Amino acid sequence: MPRLFHARTLLTVLRTGNPRARLRATRDAQAAVRLHLGAAGLATGVLDAVAAGPGGTTELARRLGVADEELLGAFLAVLAAGGLVRGDPAHWALAGAGRAVVGDDLVRATYEAFAGFHTGLYRDLGELLAGGPRRRDVAEQGGVIARVSAAFEPFVEDVLREVVAAAPPRRVLDVGCGTGLQLATVLAAAPGAEGVGVDVDADAAALARRTLEERGFSGRATVVQDDVRRLTGDRPFDLALLANVVYYLPVQERAALLADVAARLAPGGTLLLVTTVVTPQLFSRHFDLLLRAQEGAMSLPAVDELTTALRDAGLRPREPRRIAPGAPLVAVAAVLPA
Numbered sequence: 001m002p003r004l005f006h007a008r009t010l011l012t013v014l015r016t017g018n019p020r021a022r023l024r025a026t027r028d029a030q031a032a033v034r035l036h037l038g039a040a041g042l043a044t045g046v047l048d049a050v051a052a053g054p055g056g057t058t059e060l061a062r063r064l065g066v067a068d069e070e071l072l073g074a075f076l077a078v079l080a081a082g083g084l085v086r087g088d089p090a091h092w093a094l095a096g097a098g099r100a101v102v103g104d105d106l107v108r109a110t111y112e113a114f115a116g117f118h119t120g121l122y123r124d125l126g127e128l129l130a131g132g133p134r135r136r137d138v139a140e141q142g143g144v145i146a147r148v149s150a151a152f153e154p155f156v157e158d159v160l161r162e163v164v165a166a167a168p169p170r171r172v173l174d175v176g177c178g179t180g181l182q183l184a185t186v187l188a189a190a191p192g193a194e195g196v197g198v199d200v201d202a203d204a205a206a207l208a209r210r211t212l213e214e215r216g217f218s219g220r221a222t223v224v225q226d227d228v229r230r231l232t233g234d235r236p237f238d239l240a241l242l243a244n245v246v247y248y249l250p251v252q253e254r255a256a257l258l259a260d261v262a263a264r265l266a267p268g269g270t271l272l273l274v275t276t277v278v279t280p281q282l283f284s285r286h287f288d289l290l291l292r293a294q295e296g297a298m299s300l301p302a303v304d305e306l307t308t309a310l311r312d313a314g315l316r317p318r319e320p321r322r323i324a325p326g327a328p329l330v331a332v333a334a335v336l337p338a
């Protein structure tokens with residue numbers, strides 16, 4: 001198509017405002033459209049339908065039970081412009097980028113989480129600032145939160161294996177064990193060890209039992225559904241794991257939790273704390289805001305706050321370490337003096 005604008009006019013347009021801000025706004029807008037396009041491609045089932053077998057718009061409308069075929073055609077054209085599908089109204093197929101979305105649960109969960117509650121936070125922020133009801137994402141979106149967090153799992157596993165190799169534990173406590181994957185990693189790395197997973201959430205506890213059973217650890221592991229602060233049992237643990245849990249507790253309850261877990265350690269035992277911390281990074285601040293907007297006084301801890309609380313609990317914290325590239329995810333191992 002021939003060009004009809006002059007470079008001079010383009011310059012005038014850019015000069016009437018802040019060119020950098022205008023370009024940035026345009027880039028952000030395009031990223032937002034791409035995010036919501038991918039999310040809608042998944043939420044509507046259109047990408048999965050095309051993945052199940054190429055077809056024309058009419059055929060796809062039939063398979064999906066779509067009433068407005070014309071709108072579906074326009075949506076498929078957007079997906080094509082966004083590089084997720086290719087073809088034309090007579091024959092749509094998945095493009096390489098579309099296959100990568102459909103076939104990777106982490107990508108799927110990322111679209112779902114970020115087009116959903118992560119950005120929903122900002123859509124509803126005015127209402128929240130006006131004193132409206134707090135959000136319930138953590139309570140209601142546990143599944144997708146766990147799927148997105150899976151991205152960091154390999155880094156956490158590295159740390160777990162390193163801690164186990166340095167001091168092989170006989171008894172392991174996993175506080176807030178979630179799906180039980182980390183307890184399974186520890187039990188695999190420490191073949192003689194027994195483990196107790198505790199999680200206050202019934203679904204998480206059930207999931208952890210299933211994970212441990214599937215991995216062949218039911219003989220060496222018990223999962224208790226309860227608040228760790230009510231956990232009874234007198235035999236001490238050599239290793240206690242507290243991964244991605246502290247920020248769910250109000251600041252004023254964290255020191256007591258750490259002291260409570262420290263009190264369950266045998267002399268020389270290790271408490272391994274893994275958590276996202278507050279840093280000046282955009283994602284860290286965003287996550288902190290998301291937590292503060294929830295019901296239940298959640299917020300990201302600062303590294304110093306953690307090391308102080310660990311010392312106050314009678315432990316000797318080692319140097320906190322960043323464990324995943326580009327993410328404010330930190331591990332601190334703290335030892336109970338023998």
Ligand SMILES: C[S@@+](CC[C@H](N)C(=O)[O-])C[C@H]1O[C@@H](n2cnc3c(N)ncnc32)[C@H](O)[C@@H]1O
Nearest residue numbers: 176177178198199200201204227228243244245
């Ligand atoms: C984000 S998940 C982390 C799961 C797992 N540790 C991981 O890193 O993947 C946090 C878990 O801690 C549990 N939790 C929070 N406070 C708890 C408490 N006081 N006692 C036991 N579990 C708790 C929640 O139910 C949730 O399953």
